[in-house]
Amino acid sequence: MNLLTDAWIPIQHQSNYQKISLQQLLCGEQTGELCLPRDDMELACVQLLCAITQALFIPKDKKALVQLVREPITSETYAEASREKMAWFDLNHPETPFMQIRGVKSTQPTPMDKLLAGVADGTNKAFVNPQGLADALCGGCVAIALFNAANNCPSMGGGFKGSLRGSTPITVLIKGRTLRETIWLNVLTEDTAEYVMPWYPETKDQLPNYLDRIKADAKIPASRIGLNRGLLWQPAHFELLPSQSSANCSCCGCYEPVYNGFNKAKFSYTVEGVWPHPLSSRTFAIKKSEREEKFPSFTTTAPTWTHMSRLVVDQQNDKEGQQTAPVIQQARTFLATDKIQLIVGGYRNNQATVLERRHELFSLAQGWAEHGDVIQQIITGGLAYKTALRKALYLFAVGIKDKVNGSGVNLCDPVEAVYYQQTENLMHNRLAAIQFKASQDELQSLNKQLKAIVIDLFNKATESYRQEPKMLKALALARRSLHKSFKELEPQGETP
Numbered sequence: 001m002n003l004l005t006d007a008w009i010p011i012q013h014q015s016n017y018q019k020i021s022l023q024q025l026l027c028g029e030q031t032g033e034l035c036l037p038r039d040d041m042e043l044a045c046v047q048l049l050c051a052i053t054q055a056l057f058i059p060k061d062k063k064a065l066v067q068l069v070r071e072p073i074t075s076e077t078y079a080e081a082s083r084e085k086m087a088w089f090d091l092n093h094p095e096t097p098f099m100q101i102r103g104v105k106s107t108q109p110t111p112m113d114k115l116l117a118g119v120a121d122g123t124n125k126a127f128v129n130p131q132g133l134a135d136a137l138c139g140g141c142v143a144i145a146l147f148n149a150a151n152n153c154p155s156m157g158g159g160f161k162g163s164l165r166g167s168t169p170i171t172v173l174i175k176g177r178t179l180r181e182t183i184w185l186n187v188l189t190e191d192t193a194e195y196v197m198p199w200y201p202e203t204k205d206q207l208p209n210y211l212d213r214i215k216a217d218a219k220i221p222a223s224r225i226g227l228n229r230g231l232l233w234q235p236a237h238f239e240l241l242p243s244q245s246s247a248n249c250s251c252c253g254c255y256e257p258v259y260n261g262f263n264k265a266k267f268s269y270t271v272e273g274v275w276p277h278p279l280s281s282r283t284f285a286i287k288k289s290e291r292e293e294k295f296p297s298f299t300t301t302a303p304t305w306t307h308m309s310r311l312v313v314d315q316q317n318d319k320e321g322q323q324t325a326p327v328i329q330q331a332r333t334f335l336a337t338d339k340i341q342l343i344v345g346g347y348r349n350n351q352a353t354v355l356e357r358r359h360e361l362f363s364l365a366q367g368w369a370e371h372g373d374v375i376q377q378i379i380t381g382g383l384a385y386k387t388a389l390r391k392a393l394y395l396f397a398v399g400i401k402d403k404v405n406g407s408g409v410n411l412c413d414p415v416e417a418v419y420y421q422q423t424e425n426l427m428h429n430r431l432a433a434i435q436f437k438a439s440q441d442e443l444q445s446l447n448k449q450l451k452a453i454v455i456d457l458f459n460k461a462t463e464s465y466r467q468e469p470k471m472l473k474a475l476a477l478a479r480r481s482l483h484k485s486f487k488e489l490e491p492q493g494e495t496p
């Protein structure tokens with residue numbers, strides 16, 4: 001099973017489901033939407049397709065990339081690019097199997113479900129995943145699962161290394177009109193690669209670490225890791241057990257040779273610094289004159305739009321800042337005058353346990369690239385009205401010491417959850433349709449809508465306590481706080 005030549009990409013086109021090869025996809029011979037039963041596997045599949053394509057081709061500059069987005073390549077071009085990389089992408093290669101190490105010693109094999117995040121250990125697994133999902137996986141699904149575990153998931157636990165981006169990074173991809181376009185839009189050009197990793201020229205011929213292995217306990221500066229090596233980084237030592245028979249794959253359902261388990265072993269090394277992954281934004285803070293970088297991840301239940309400014313807006317001062325994903329930086333140079341669609345996804349975890357999966361689509365209106373400040377204001381507004389609501393409800397609960405008795409009823413969390421539900425579409429639509437030329441009017445109208453939602457939620461939440469004489473003072477206090485917050489949120493010089 002070789003990812004460069006076999007048909008392993010599950011595609012739905014009109015009502016036809018079939019598996020196609022990467023060559024058929026990039027040469028425009030087949031088209032369709034990716035089709036897997038799990039949204040995280042679909043996201044990982046797009047990432048894997050982008051990583052393989054990046055390993056095969058690196059367009060020189062923007063012009064070459066635009067050409068690749070526009071027109072399929074020829075089968076000769078594909079064959080030539082893949083010839084030397086066949087050994088990188090062979091799942092059963094005798095020496096260098098894809099994302100595995102030969103000769104992994106473990107006392108007993110690990111069942112396949114461990115390779116799928118959240119299946120074996122999620123607290124809510126019965127609700128999230130159909131039963132029996134990972135008993136046996138076909139070659140395509142197992143390749144996606146290996147890649148997903150290496151890039152997007154918490155590590156296998158104590159002693160196992162996690163991905164280059166930390167345990168559960170947020171991934172951002174640009175969505176094209178077709179899957180083929182999507183892949184190219186997330187491939188870096190040589191120009192961008194040199195810009196985001198100045199060490200690109202001297203590391204561009206590096207092999208993946210499952211071909212050119214890391215020495216045990218090595219200390220590896222992130223700035224020694226080349227583009228392909230980083231994209232295909234395997235942080236752990238895994239080895240699939242040979243496929244014994246054919247069966248229905250528990251993920252895609254196809255009848256194919258399947259894998260039932262794998263061996264895993266701890267392996268220790270240290271990567272120093274942060275590797276600038278093409279599909280991740282980074283935030284940084286200067287602490288004791290040292291720059292500390294991090295990849296954003298979903299740490300709370302707050303919806304994905306609350307992260308949007310970190311994902312699409314660059315900013316920095318002398319203490320902290322944020323930098324968008326290299327693919328977004330690159331897109332600004334040639335998609336600036338268009339709308340852009342983003343695929344945003346990742347897991348929310350508590351250590352090794354996956355609590356939630358996200359895979360969402362966002363549109364940003366035409367002008368997104370130059371109006372980061374307005375995008376930032378939209379997000380800040382959405383968060384500020386939420387904070388005003390929370391603050392008022394908090395005062396309702398606890399009052400003010402020695403002056404006003406609190407009600408003792410804390411409504412902050414449940415009402416915040418409803419606020420997020422009720423504003424979700426509003427925020428999505430505003431980001432997708434804002435007229436940046438009239439941004440001040442648009443922001444004001446958004447704030448009006450948010451304010452109306454907050455007033456409504458506050459009234460509904462406190463309605464049943466209005467008849468309680470003991471709580472009236474706390475209610476009045478909360479209401480005053482709400483109006484004070486509203487006033488602060490209104491543009492200065494305007495009468496409320």
Ligand SMILES: [Zn+2]
Pocket residue numbers: 137138139140141142249250251252253254
């Ligand atoms: Zn499968």
